[in-house]
Amino acid sequence: MIGSWTFQKKVTIGFAVMVGLVALTTTIAVYALRTTIAIKDSVISLNAEGMIEVARLDAAFNKGVAAFRGYIAAPDEHFVSERATALQQFDEILPRLGRTVRTEEGRRLMGEITKAHDTWKESQDRALAVRTGKDGLPAALRIMREETLPFADRMEQRIGAFVELKRRIFEEAQASSNSEASMAGTLLISLGMIAVLFAATTAVFLARSLSKQIGAAVQHVQSSSAELQASANQQASGGKEAATAMNEITTTVSELLATSRQIADSAQQVAHIAEETAAAARNGDKTVLQSQESIEGIRRQVDTIVSHMLNLGKKSQQIGLVLDIINELAEQTNILSINATIEAAGAGEQGKRFAVVGDEIRKLADRVSGSSKEIRLLVEEIRTAVNTTILATETGSKAVDAGLLRFQEVTRGFKEIGGMVVTTTQAAREIGLSTKQQMTAVEQVNTAIGGAAQAAREAEATSTQTLQTATQLAQLSRNLSRIVQSQAAV
Amino acid sequence: MSEGPIVEMHTLAQLRSAFDRSFSVPAQSRENRESVIQIRVGGEVFAVRAGHIAGLVKSRKIVPLPSRIPELLGVAALRGSLIPVYDLAALLGISPGVSGPSWLMLVPCDTPIGLAFDGFEGQQEPEWLSGEQSARQHVRQLVRIGPAVRAVLDIPGLAETIRKRAGLVEPAKERQR
Numbered sequence: 001m002i003g004s005w006t007f008q009k010k011v012t013i014g015f016a017v018m019v020g021l022v023a024l025t026t027t028i029a030v031y032a033l034r035t036t037i038a039i040k041d042s043v044i045s046l047n048a049e050g051m052i053e054v055a056r057l058d059a060a061f062n063k064g065v066a067a068f069r070g071y072i073a074a075p076d077e078h079f080v081s082e083r084a085t086a087l088q089q090f091d092e093i094l095p096r097l098g099r100t101v102r103t104e105e106g107r108r109l110m111g112e113i114t115k116a117h118d119t120w121k122e123s124q125d126r127a128l129a130v131r132t133g134k135d136g137l138p139a140a141l142r143i144m145r146e147e148t149l150p151f152a153d154r155m156e157q158r159i160g161a162f163v164e165l166k167r168r169i170f171e172e173a174q175a176s177s178n179s180e181a182s183m184a185g186t187l188l189i190s191l192g193m194i195a196v197l198f199a200a201t202t203a204v205f206l207a208r209s210l211s212k213q214i215g216a217a218v219q220h221v222q223s224s225s226a227e228l229q230a231s232a233n234q235q236a237s238g239g240k241e242a243a244t245a246m247n248e249i250t251t252t253v254s255e256l257l258a259t260s261r262q263i264a265d266s267a268q269q270v271a272h273i274a275e276e277t278a279a280a281a282r283n284g285d286k287t288v289l290q291s292q293e294s295i296e297g298i299r300r301q302v303d304t305i306v307s308h309m310l311n312l313g314k315k316s317q318q319i320g321l322v323l324d325i326i327n328e329l330a331e332q333t334n335i336l337s338i339n340a341t342i343e344a345a346g347a348g349e350q351g352k353r354f355a356v357v358g359d360e361i362r363k364l365a366d367r368v369s370g371s372s373k374e375i376r377l378l379v380e381e382i383r384t385a386v387n388t389t390i391l392a393t394e395t396g397s398k399a400v401d402a403g404l405l406r407f408q409e410v411t412r413g414f415k416e417i418g419g420m421v422v423t424t425t426q427a428a429r430e431i432g433l434s435t436k437q438q439m440t441a442v443e444q445v446n447t448a449i450g451g452a453a454q455a456a457r458e459a460e461a462t463s464t465q466t467l468q469t470a471t472q473l474a475q476l477s478r479n480l481s482r483i484v485q486s487q488a489a490v
Numbered sequence: 491m492s493e494g495p496i497v498e499m500h501t502l503a504q505l506r507s508a509f510d511r512s513f514s515v516p517a518q519s520r521e522n523r524e525s526v527i528q529i530r531v532g533g534e535v536f537a538v539r540a541g542h543i544a545g546l547v548k549s550r551k552i553v554p555l556p557s558r559i560p561e562l563l564g565v566a567a568l569r570g571s572l573i574p575v576y577d578l579a580a581l582l583g584i585s586p587g588v589s590g591p592s593w594l595m596l597v598p599c600d601t602p603i604g605l606a607f608d609g610f611e612g613q614q615e616p617e618w619l620s621g622e623q624s625a626r627q628h629v630r631q632l633v634r635i636g637p638a639v640r641a642v643l644d645i646p647g648l649a650e651t652i653r654k655r656a657g658l659v660e661p662a663k664e665r666q667r
Contacts, residue, residue: 331548331610338527338613339545346544346598359525360512362613367505 032184239460337362
C-alpha cells in the first residue's frame with residue numbers, strides 16, 4: 001500500500017510523523033521540565049521556607065533566652081518586652097512552620113517543640129516571678145538552672161532535630177526531584193533517539209522509495225525524452241521536408257500562375273484567332289462557292305476537251321486510213337519500180353535510163369513508205385497521246401467531279417468549321433474567363449501556400465527548438481538518473 | 491510538236507534534192523552496182539539478186555492443185571498466163587510463217603515459176619562479201635546490208651531443182667549438164 005503512495009504523500013506523512021515525534025518530545029520535555037521545576041520549587045520553597053522558619057524560630061527562641069537571661073541578670077522591663085516580643089514572634093512563626101510540615105515525624109517534632117516551648121515558657125515565668133521578689137535572684141537562678149536551662153536544652157534539641165528533619169527532607173526532596181529530572185531526561189533522550197531512529201528510518205525508506213520511484217520516473221522521462229527527441233528529430237526532418245515541399249509547391253504554384261497567365265493570354269489569342277478564323281471561314285465559304293462555280297466551268301471545258309479529243313482520235317484514225325492508202329500506193333509503186341527496173345534490165349541498153357528512173361522511183365517509193373511509216377508512228381503517237389489525254393481528261397473530269405464533291409464537302413466543312421469556330425470562340429472566352437478565375441484562385445492559393453510555407457518554416461524552427469529541448473531534457477534525465485542511481489547506490 | 495513540220499519539210503527537201511541529184515550522176519557509175527531484194531521467208535530474211543527474178547507481185551490469189559510435189563502451192567494468174575507457185579519456205583526447208591506467204595516473185599525461165607514468200611523487205615545495193623560461203627542449201631553468196639549479213643539465194647539453182655522435181659528435165663540431159 002505504501003508503494004502506491006505519492007512522493008508528496010510519503011514526504012508529508014514522513015514529516016508529519018517527524019513533527020509529531022518532535023511535538024511529543026517537546027511536550028514531554030516541557031512537561032518534564034515543568035514537573036522538575038515544580039518539584040524543585042516545591043523542594044526549595046517548602047523546605048527552604050521551613051528552614052527559614054526554623055531559623056527564625058531558633059532566632060526567636062534565642063532572643064527569648066537572651067531577654068530572659070537579661071532580665072534575670074538585671075530585671076528590666078525592657079527585657080520583659082523583648083521576651084514578650086520574642087515569644088510573640090515564636091508563636092507567630094510556629095504556625096507558619098507547621099504549614100511547611102508534611103510528614104508525621106515533622107508534625108511529632110512540631111508537637112514536641114510546641115510542648116517544650118510551653119514547658120520552657122512556664123519555667124521562665126516562674127523564674128521571672130521569683131526574680132521580682134527580694135532575694136529573688138538566687139531562686140530565679142536556681143529555677144533557671146534546674147528547670148529553665150534543661151527545658152531550653154530540650155528545646156534546642158527538638159529544634160535541632162527538627163532542623164535535621166528538615167535538612168533530611170530537603171535532601172530527600174532534592175534527590176527525588178533530581179531523580180524525576182533524570183527520568184525526564186532519560187525519557188527525552190529515549191524519545192530523541194526514537195525520533196532520530198524514526199527519522200533515519202524514514203529518510204532511508206523515503207530515499208529508497210523515492211529513488212525507486214524517481215528512478216523509474218526518471219527512466220520513464222529518459223525514455224520519453226528519447227522518444228520525444230526522436231519524434232522531434234522526425235518532426236524537424238519532417239518540418240524541413242515540409243518546408244522544402246512547400247517551397248517546391250510555391251515554385252510550382254508560381255509556375256502554375258505563370259502558366260495560367262499564359263493560358264489566359266493564349267485563350268484570348270485563341271478567341272481572337274477564332275474570330276479571325278470565323279471570318280476566314282466565311283471568306284473560305286465564299287471562295288469555295290466561287291471555286292465550285294469555276295470548277296463547274298472547268299468541267300464543262302473538260303467535257304469540250306474530251307469531245308475535241310475524241311474527234312481528234314477519229315481524225316487520227318482517218319489519217320491512219322489515208323496512210324494505209326499512201327503506204328499501199330508506195331508499196332505498189334515500189335513493186336512497180338522494182339518490176340520496171342527488172343524489165344529495164346531485161347531491155348538492154350535501151351532500158352538503162354529507164355532503169356535509172358525506175359530505181360529512183362523505187363527509192364522515192366521507199367522513202368514515201370518510210371515517211372508513211374514515220375507518219376504512222378507519229379499518228380500512233382498522236383492517237384496514244386489523244387487516248388492518254390482522253391484518259392487523263394476523263395480522269396481529270398472524274399477528279400473534277402470528285403473535286404466538286406470535295407468542294408461540296410469543303411463547303412459543308414467550312415460551315416461546320418464556322419459553327420465550330422463559334423463554339424471554339426465561346427469556349428476560348430469561357431476558358432479565358434475560367435483561367436482568370438483560376439489565376440485569381442491560384443494567386444490566393446499562392447498566398448495561402450506562402451503562409452503555409454512560413455508556417456512550415458516556423459514549424460521547422462519550433463521542431464528544431466523542440467529537438468534542442470528534447471536533447472536538453474534527455475541530458476537532464478540522464479543527469480537526474482545518474483544522481484538518483486548514485487544516491488541509490490550510496 | 492513544233493519540230494514536226496520542220497522535219498517533214500527538211501525530209502521533203504532531201505527527197506527532192508536526192509531525186510534531182512540522181513539524174514546528174516553518170517550512168518557508168520551505176521553499171522557495176524547490182525541490187526538485191528530482201529525477202530522474209532518464215533522467220534528469216536534472205537537476199538535475192540534483182541537480176542535473177544522477172545518481177546514481184548503481191549496478194550495474188552493462189553488456186554491450189556492436187557500434186558505429188560508437196561512444195562507446189564497451186565497456180566496463179568499473172569500477166570495473162572497461169573504460172574505454178576511453189577512455197578519457198580518449203581523448198582528451203584524452213585518452217586512456214588504464221589499468216590502464210592502473200593508475195594510472189596517470178597523466176598525467169600522457159601516456163602515462168604512463182605516462188606511464194608512471206609514478206610518484202612525492200613531493195614538495196616549491198617556490200618558483196620567475197621570469199622565467204624554459206625553451208626546452207628540454195629545459198630550461193632553472202633552480202634552485208636547495213637549492219638546485217640544476208641544469205642543470197644541461188645534462184646537459178648532453185649528453179650532447176652523445181653524443174654527436176656516437176657519432171658521438166660530429162661535425166662540424160664541432166665547427166666549431160
